[in-house]
Amino acid sequence: MITALSIKDTAIRRGGRLLFEGVSLELAAGQACALTGPNGSGKTSLLRAVAGFVRLEAGSIGFGAADVEAARGGGLHMVGHADGLKPSRTAAEELAFWSRWCGGTDASAREAARTLELDTLLPLEVRRLSAGQRRRLAMARLLAAPRALWLLDEPLSPLDARWREAFGDLMRRHLDGGGLILAAVHDPLPIPTVSLELPA
Amino acid sequence: MSRLLALLGRETALAWGRGGGPLVAVGFYAGVTTFLPLAIGSEPTRLAAIAPGAAWVALALASLLSLERLFERDYEDGALDQLFLSPVPLELTCLIKCLGQWLANGAPLALAAPIAAISLGAGPDLAPLAFACALLGGLAFAFVGGIGAALSLGARRGGLLTAVIVLPLFVPPVIFGGGVLDAFAGGLPWSGGFALLGAYALGALAIGPVAMAAACRNALS
Numbered sequence: 001m002i003t004a005l006s007i008k009d010t011a012i013r014r015g016g017r018l019l020f021e022g023v024s025l026e027l028a029a030g031q032a033c034a035l036t037g038p039n040g041s042g043k044t045s046l047l048r049a050v051a052g053f054v055r056l057e058a059g060s061i062g063f064g065a066a067d068v069e070a071a072r073g074g075g076l077h078m079v080g081h082a083d084g085l086k087p088s089r090t091a092a093e094e095l096a097f098w099s100r101w102c103g104g105t106d107a108s109a110r111e112a113a114r115t116l117e118l119d120t121l122l123p124l125e126v127r128r129l130s131a132g133q134r135r136r137l138a139m140a141r142l143l144a145a146p147r148a149l150w151l152l153d154e155p156l157s158p159l160d161a162r163w164r165e166a167f168g169d170l171m172r173r174h175l176d177g178g179g180l181i182l183a184a185v186h187d188p189l190p191i192p193t194v195s196l197e198l199p200a
Numbered sequence: 201m202s203r204l205l206a207l208l209g210r211e212t213a214l215a216w217g218r219g220g221g222p223l224v225a226v227g228f229y230a231g232v233t234t235f236l237p238l239a240i241g242s243e244p245t246r247l248a249a250i251a252p253g254a255a256w257v258a259l260a261l262a263s264l265l266s267l268e269r270l271f272e273r274d275y276e277d278g279a280l281d282q283l284f285l286s287p288v289p290l291e292l293t294c295l296i297k298c299l300g301q302w303l304a305n306g307a308p309l310a311l312a313a314p315i316a317a318i319s320l321g322a323g324p325d326l327a328p329l330a331f332a333c334a335l336l337g338g339l340a341f342a343f344v345g346g347i348g349a350a351l352s353l354g355a356r357r358g359g360l361l362t363a364v365i366v367l368p369l370f371v372p373p374v375i376f377g378g379g380v381l382d383a384f385a386g387g388l389p390w391s392g393g394f395a396l397l398g399a400y401a402l403g404a405l406a407i408g409p410v411a412m413a414a415a416c417r418n419a420l421s
Contacts, residue, residue, distance in 0.1 A: 051285060053420045073287040082278025088217055093210075100206045101286060141282075 002075040002148040003029050003064040005050070005180055010059030012045050019045055021058065025182075025196050029148075032171065032181035034189050037198030043184035044080070046198070047151045050182065051078050063149070071149075074103060080153030083138035087127035091118065091137050094126060099144030112143035115170070131158035143170070150174065152183040165190060203288065204296060211300025215266065222308035225262045229309060232258040233316040244321050251320035252330070252381030253374075258316065259309060259334055260370045263341035266305055267366070268359035270297060270349040271412075275419060284420060294412035295405075298346045306338025322385060329384050333397060337373045340401040343408035344369040350415035372400050 004027060011021035019042030027033050035043050048054040050061055052072040063071035085094050095118070099109035113119055116136045121129060129137065135158045142150060150171075156164050168190030171181055175191065183189060216222065236254050237247055274280040283293050313334035314327035322330070348366035352358040376397040383390035 051281070053281065053284070055421055070287075072285065076285065078281060078285060080278065082276075082281065084274070084277055084279035084282040086214065086273075086277070086279070089213075097206055097210050098282065101203050101282070103203070103287075 002066050002071050006062045008060050011057040012042055013057040020198050027180050029178040030175050032191055032193045034193040034195045035184045038200045041198040044153055047153055075147055076149040077142050077147045078151040079138050085126045090125055092122035095140050098141050102141055102145035104145035109144045112140040116140050148179050150181045155183055207296050208300055211297050212303045215301045215304035222305050225265050225305050226308050226312045229258050229262040229312055248321035251317055251322040253378040255317045256374045256378045260374055262309055264363055267345040267349045268362050271353055275353050290413040291409040295409040298342045302339055302342040306342055310334035310338055333377045333380055336397050336401045337377045340373045340404045343404035347408055347411045350412040353419035
């Protein structure tokens with residue numbers, strides 16, 4: 001169980017270019033961080049470094065008392081524009097698979113679908129969904145299989161006004177339950193956040 | 201366990217639909233084996249002599265067809281990220297992906313193999329052995345091919361690169377498999393070759409997932 005996220009003095013190099021250095025962040029349970037910065041400043045790279053995909057040039061990333069391997073294996077969710085949903089499969093098949101893969105149950109997947117109002121979309125192939133509907137389907141993972149740390153890459157961008165607000169409520173509920181959120185955003189999130197700005 | 205079964209179901213279903221799936225692979229296989237008599241001449245004795253070997257070469261080529269997309273689509277659409285963020289080791293995930301590939305492509309090809317061998321002039325008594333060899337060989341092709349598919353992740357024209365990486369590794373099963381069928385048709389002992397084919401398939405099953413997982417980690421970073 002992840003109880004904190006500490007990013008200490010990190011630097012990331014991509015394709016020979018130093019994206020940033022000396023970036024630090026301390027996040028406790030119940031806190032959210034809005035990660036901002038111009039395009040290409042390394043927001044997504046930092047999220048991927050926290051998830052363990054991208055190697056750090058310098059610094060370290062820890063998850064409180066939790067073991068790093070275990071934290072990455074079953075303690076965090078990552079939702080971005082590459083959502084892993086297959087266009088040729090139905091929304092129901094994708095939701096059932098991903099919630100089970102992340103450790104959820106069929107009941108929790110149904111509950112998540114109800115909360116995100118996906119019920120009428122479930123029989124459709126993923127290719128028939130709009131960008132916003134697709135994002136809601138990807139977000140159903142967050143609810144179907146509870147994990148403490150949410151890494152979100154521009155979570156609000158494809159959502160309409162109503163769902164931006166609704167997702168704000170879901171994030172608030174996650175934080176109230178002791179969760180943590182690190183979100184790369186351009187627009188402010190509808191919840192109180194600490195902010196971390198990456199330099200250009 | 202339930203998540204591994206769910207993954208196997210999904211991977212088999214995806215492999216079944218990927219790039220036309222087994223129908224295209226079997227169709228290609230049938231196409232190549234009908235081509236041979238046209239090029240070589242339809243004289244039965246000459247054809248019967250090359251039938252087992254030719255069927256094996258066609259099998260190896262048909263197995264290559266759908267390999268390209270084994271990891272690439274998951275890599276592009278982010279599914280590989282999500283598969284990585286799990287308590288299941290990436291090696292096991294890769295193993296299950298290849299098993300799905302084998303079930304959806306290798307098994308249908310193995311069913312077609314005896315038909316192809318017989319239509320090229322091999323005796324009908326060869327059919328069960330041809331099926332068993334193709335099934336084992338298909339397992340080796342799926343796991344060795346998976347290494348090539350994972351190594352070529354992110355490369356442009358990855359399919360061609362996969363073929364170049366993988367074809368040399370397809371040589372041993374083709375030699376062993378073709379040899380077994382030749383020996384059987386000639387009334388010689390064949391169990392040694394069959395054991396070697398099985399050993400190669402098991403070796404691929406053991407080493408393949410480790411190599412694929414390493415290649416995937418490298419591609420994701």
